[in-house]
Amino acid sequence: MKTVWISDILNGKHDGQKVELKGWVKRSRGSNKIRFIVLRDSTGSIQCVAKRDSVGDECFENIKSALIESSLIIHGEANPDERADGGYEIIVDSVEIVGPVNPETPFPITESAMAAADGGETEFLLDNRHLYLRTTRMTTMLKLRSTVFGAIHSYFRDLDFIEYQAPNFVAGAVEGGSTLFEVPYFGRKAYLTQSWQLYAEAAMPALERLYTIAPSFRAEKSRTRRHLTEFWHAEMEVAWADNQEIMSYGEGVVRKIAGSLLDERSEELASLGRDLDVIGRYADSKYPRMRYDEAVETLQGLGVEIEWGQDLDYSKEKILTQDFDVPHFLTHYPKIAKPFYHRVDPDDDKYVLCHDLLAPEGYGEIIGGGERTWSEEEILARIDEEGTPREPYQFYIDTRTYGGVPHGGFGLGVDRVCSWLSGADHIREVIPFPRDSRRVTP
Ligand code: 4AD
Ligand code: MG
Numbered sequence: 001m002k003t004v005w006i007s008d009i010l011n012g013k014h015d016g017q018k019v020e021l022k023g024w025v026k027r028s029r030g031s032n033k034i035r036f037i038v039l040r041d042s043t044g045s046i047q048c049v050a051k052r053d054s055v056g057d058e059c060f061e062n063i064k065s066a067l068i069e070s071s072l073i074i075h076g077e078a079n080p081d082e083r084a085d086g087g088y089e090i091i092v093d094s095v096e097i098v099g100p101v102n103p104e105t106p107f108p109i110t111e112s113a114m115a116a117a118d119g120g121e122t123e124f125l126l127d128n129r130h131l132y133l134r135t136t137r138m139t140t141m142l143k144l145r146s147t148v149f150g151a152i153h154s155y156f157r158d159l160d161f162i163e164y165q166a167p168n169f170v171a172g173a174v175e176g177g178s179t180l181f182e183v184p185y186f187g188r189k190a191y192l193t194q195s196w197q198l199y200a201e202a203a204m205p206a207l208e209r210l211y212t213i214a215p216s217f218r219a220e221k222s223r224t225r226r227h228l229t230e231f232w233h234a235e236m237e238v239a240w241a242d243n244q245e246i247m248s249y250g251e252g253v254v255r256k257i258a259g260s261l262l263d264e265r266s267e268e269l270a271s272l273g274r275d276l277d278v279i280g281r282y283a284d285s286k287y288p289r290m291r292y293d294e295a296v297e298t299l300q301g302l303g304v305e306i307e308w309g310q311d312l313d314y315s316k317e318k319i320l321t322q323d324f325d326v327p328h329f330l331t332h333y334p335k336i337a338k339p340f341y342h343r344v345d346p347d348d349d350k351y352v353l354c355h356d357l358l359a360p361e362g363y364g365e366i367i368g369g370g371e372r373t374w375s376e377e378e379i380l381a382r383i384d385e386e387g388t389p390r391e392p393y394q395f396y397i398d399t400r401t402y403g404g405v406p407h408g409g410f411g412l413g414v415d416r417v418c419s420w421l422s423g424a425d426h427i428r429e430v431i432p433f434p435r436d437s438r439r440v441t442p
Contacts, residue, residue, distance in 0.1 A: 001075060007043035010086045014078040021048070021074045021090065022098075024134070025066050035063050039074060039090075042139070047084050048074055050092035059095055067101040069134070122428075129433055129442055140268045141430045144261060145418050149213060151260035152234045152414070155253045156211040161236065164210040166199030168217075172392030174198055176339060179218040181229075192217035195411055197341070198396050200237040201372060204407050205399065208239040213414065221437050224314055225426040226364065226416055230435040237409035243353045243371050246408045247329050250357050250367045251287045253412065254327060258283035261421060274423050281326060282421070287357065289329040295320055311337040312356075317364030324360035331355045331370075340382040343371040343408075355410070363420040369410020376400040 001020040008014060023041035030036050030050075037048045052060040066072065076090040125132045132138055156163070173180050174195040181192040196212050203210060216233040236249060258279050261269060266276055299306050304319055306312075311333070312320070321328070332351040335344060342352035354370030373379045379400050383390055390397065418430035428434035433442065 004078075005043045006039070006041045006046045009046060009078045009088050009090075010044055012080075015080055017078055018093075019076065019078050019090070021046075021072075021076075023072060023074075025068050025070045025072060028063075028066060028068065030064075035060070037063065037066070037072075037074075037092075037095075038085075039072065040134075044086070045136075046086060046088055046090060048076060048090040048092050050095065055092055055094060062097055063092075063095050065100075066095075066097055067103065069131070070097055070101050071099040072097055122426075126428070126434070126439060127442070133432055137272075138429075138432075140271060141418070141422060141424070142432065143268055144265055144422050145414075145430060147260050147264045148257050148414060148418050148421070149232075151257045152211075152213055152253060152412075154260070155256040156209075156236060159209070159249075161209040161211045161238075162207045164200060164203055164207060164212055165214070166193065166196040166212065168193050168215070170198075170392075172198075172388075174339070174341075175218070179220055181217050181219045194218055195233065196235045197237065197409065197411065198393070200235060200409065201341075201407065202395055202399050204237050204239050205403060205405070209236075210238075211236040216411075219437075223436050223438065226314060226413075226419065228415060228427055228431065228435055229437060231416075231427075232414040232431075233411050234414050235409060235411040237407065239405055239407045241371075241408055242406065243331065243355060243408065246369055246371070246410060247287075247289065247331075247355050247357075250329070250355070250369060250410050250412070251327075254287075254357065254366070254417070255283050255285075257417060258421060269422070272422055274421075279421065285326040287327045287329055289331055289355075291332045292330050292334065292351075293332070295330050309334045309336050312365075314364055317358055318362045321358045321360050321364055322362045324358070327357050327359050327366070329355045329357050340379070340386045340388060341372055343373045344378070344382075353408075357410075357412075359416070359420040361420065361423075363416070365413075366416045366420065367410050367412045369408065371406065371408040374400055374404045374406050376404060 003020045003022055004014055021039055023039040025037055026040040026045050027038040033052050035050045038045050039048050050063050073096040074092055075094045076092040079089050079091050081089045169190045170193045174197055183190050193216060195216055196214055200210055213234045215230050217230055220227040220229055262279055262283060269276060296306055296308055299316055299320060304316060306316060333354050334350060335352050338352050338354055342354045345351040345353050356365050357367035358364050359366045373382050379397055415427050415431050419427045422430060424430050
């Protein structure tokens with residue numbers, strides 16, 4: 001008999017047919033005569049009704065003993081029934097238990113039981129992450145995530161960008177020394193990369209338009225709702241482009257992500273309580289651009305203590321973006337707030353030609369990027385000015401020495417985008433095994 005997906009039954013593709021289902025027990029209840037098993041596969045869940053009279057005593061006892069999360073193969077008839085959740089139920093002919101659950105270690109895997117066992121705290125769920133992944137909410141998040149990754153690849157590939165890979169063991173910082181992870185490397189020191197960018201710039205004269213989606217690593221000590229120590233970073237680099245053009249790619253990819261979620265995952269978004277009109281606005285709108293100075297004035301007007309020259313931390317971005325109805329670009333940050341690779345504004349050397357894209361609803365920064373310091377003379381001056389040793393960056397300086405050209409790019413925090421668009425309270429809700437300063441297990 002052909003195995004079918006639960007979603008296909010719910011979509012009316014097997015009405016009245018005898019089918020085989022493979023899945024896991026989500027819930028089970030009933031009496032000594034009749035059992036109701038809610039079976040789950042990766043596509044959905046459906047109620048299966050087993051009567052002692054039709055399946056026989058032995059099979060019925062097996063069904064009764066099957067604990068939540070046991071894996072089963074069920075044969076039965078797909079029966080349209082208005083009273084059932086989803087409009088269908090399976091009238092069971094037989095059940096085979098494939099992988100039972102050890103009765104010594106029953107685990108409260110149902111969503112409500114997990115929430116209760118958890119007492120509202122997340123450590124329990126994090127300790128048992130491999131089981132938590134099976135809940136409807138987490139499964140939904142993982143599906144949204146897959147759509148987001150697919151949308152990023154499509155966006156850049158449709159524009160003829162080349163996917164390019166950089167090393168993850170590196171010799172120097174990109175985003176400042178304080179968040180570098182040091183790793184022993186055969187008697188020397190190496191670091192886990194914070195960004196693909198510098199090695200992408202090295203390939204810019206070869207490929208001109210390049211992108212990646214790869215993990216980046218930051219030794220972030222503070223635990224916030226938007227920081228991971230290992231996060232997924234979508235980065236792009238493009239030759240001959242200025243800050244304005246680079247921002248249009250940032251706007252393009254975020255709009256593409258929102259549009260793909262609407263096309264492919266509107267049911268999932270709605271199940272998370274997301275307003276589809278809001279996601280539609282993110283997919284269709286232009287994203288306004290404002291200068292850093294304007295943001296600082298706005299914040300000061302709101303009574304926030306901030307001095308010109310400070311980078312905006314999460315608390316400030318949260319206040320600033322609470323009432324935004326679409327993402328906003330902030331440009332022209334003070335030079336003192338940004339690393340050496342940012343190009344100084346030729347019109348006013350207090351600023352650099354950079355941008356951050358801030359997501360609305362209080363989420364804040366999802367993209368950081370801008371024009372690069374591209375002449376040999378300027379990059380040497382910026383590296384020296386920062387007191388950074390030149391040696392680990394020689395390949396990077398050479399990119400300028402041998403035919404440097406104007407160029408730039410950005411990095412987008414994929415987990416942050418997933419968190420914002422799904423409406424999650426915390427970034428760890430959208431990644432299967434989150435890593436932060438206190439956790440590398442399971
Ligand atoms: O703003 P960042 O530090 O910029 C760079 O790394 C550049 N080198 C990128 C480039 O121009 N190619 O990081 C880029 C984005 C941030 O806007 C944020 O969305 C995300 O990466 N990000 C993090 N996401 C989760 N956890 C963290 N600890 C993150 N740090 C940065
Ligand atoms: Mg940044």
